[in-house]
Amino acid sequence: SRKGLYRSYVPQTEPLPYIRGRLDVAQAVRTPGRVNHDCHFHEHTADIEDNQILVWTLRRIARSGLCSERTLPTIRRAYRALQGLVTVQPFAPEVCLNRLYHRLNNDYEPLHALCRFFLEQSGPTHALGDRAMLPFLVDMARLYELFVAAWLTAHLPDTLRLKVQERVAIGQSRQLKFDIDLVLYEANSGAAWCVLDTKYKAPVSPANDDIFQAVTYAEAKGCRQAVLVYPKPPAHPLDETIGQIRIRSLTFGLDGDLEQAGSRFLAALLTVDASRTD
Known part of the structure; x- marks a missing residue:
């Protein structure tokens, strides 16, 4: 900010060898032998x-x-500059909401909006840290x-639309769902x-149960493609035809550039149409 760091008067109470602000008279009377006496004052800080946010x-x-190699030094310089003046303590994203702004700190409003965005998008990682935390499981x-x-929804061509977690009933009684x-x-x-049936695992080859499950899904929906x-x-990818249904294994990798991995996956997925028979 062109105005510099916003400062405010914060109430403080400290034992001092001199009088600053308001002397705690009651404490001074109770301990007449003390050299330092508690003083109540406001500090401009x-x-x-x-600023802590x-x-x-x-x-x-x-x-x-x-951060890229170009931006990381700038972030670190800003952090070091503030670290010498401001206490570093954790804040939740919600702290950035409904704050009071006035003419002296109104330039902080967009800064806190950015802070909220970054704090909401950050969270625990699998790396070793310096704080204790309760264990938790991620599905x-x-x-x-x-x-x-989500990726397919954002990148599918206009000729296709996606439905997630669709419930279907099969069998004469329609009781199996x-x-x-x-x-x-x-x-x-x-x-x-x-x-499409997503499988978060890395098998040598697709399991028979997974294959038959996907084929059952395709039969229930009346389509001839299952992935x-x-x-x-x-290690042994799948590309077989069972009855009138072609079933394949495709990869949407997570260990590299996600956009490139998604583009490769989508291109492979759309080539399925070339083998479709009526």
Whole structure:
């Protein structure tokens, strides 16, 4: 900010060898032999919450591993400059909301909006840290499914649309129900074109149970394409026809550039159409 760091008067109480502000008379009477007496005063300081939010956010950004070689030195310089003046302590993203701004600190409003964005998008990682934390489990299979669905939703051609976690009933009694991870529909006709079953594992080859499950999904939807999606390519990939259904294994990798991995996956997925028979 062109105005520099915003400072404010913060109430302080400290034992001092001289009188500053208001003397704690009651304490002085109780301990007449003390050299230092408690004084209540207001200190003009930059160590306030407005600035503490900034320095905490800079710390999180600097340690995120997401900064480029060009931007990281700038982030570190800003963090070091504030660290010498402001207490570093953690803040939740919600602290950035509904804050009071006035003519002296109104330039902090967009800064705190940025802080909220970065704090909301940051979280625990699998790296070793310096703070204790309760253990927790992440449903990676479900997370992988949601990621693939979100990426496809953003990148599918206009000729296709995606439905996530579609429930279907099979059998004469319609009592058997399954939730299909992803179903692709032709936008014009509304017909099911392909079912996709995401598998967060790295098998040597697709398991028979997974193959038959995907084929069952395709039969239930009346389509002739089924795909098993893995984060790593199986050593023995699948490309077979069972009855009238072609089932394949495809890869949406997570260990490199996600956009490139997604583009390769989508290109392979769309080539399935070339083998479709009516």
